[in-house]
Amino acid sequence: MNKIMLINRLNPQDYTEEKKKIFFSLGGMNIPKVENKIIDALHNSGIIGLNDLVLKYNGIELNITTQQIPNVVKLLCKENISIYSIYQFYNPDL
Template sequence: MNKIMLISRLNPQDYTEERRKIFFLLGDTNNVIIENKIIDIIHNLGEVDLNDIVLKYNGIELNIATQQIPIIVKLLCNENISIYSIYQYYNPDL
């Protein structure tokens, strides 16, 4: 059986302040120490509120603007957190 996931295309030229739910698939998120480290790293950035952070079993979902993605990636890489993918789930406007 195929597992299918629909994702939205991210636009790197989106300079609006519109916040979107962006998912970061990360390594070692089953380790509580790493989970806490990830939350601290992102929250200490000062641009992401704790209410905008949702831990998932294999990563973290952030309610952020598109232009914040490279900042988050740089912070996570500097702390040796493995990033496997970044995407926004497809959510059709009904």
């Protein structure tokens, strides 16, 4: 069975303040200690608010601007969180 997922192309030249739902596929999301570590790190950094964070079974979805992605990656790496992919789901309703 093929598993197909449609995603939008991220534009690194996007300097707008428009927030988008960006998904980060992360390792260890099945471990409560790792989930709490991620939530605490993101909340304490001030990069995002708690309303901009949604926990998923295999990662997190953040409501952020494109230019905030590198800062989130840097923060997650600093916390030794494994990042497997970053993308924005395709939403034909846009």
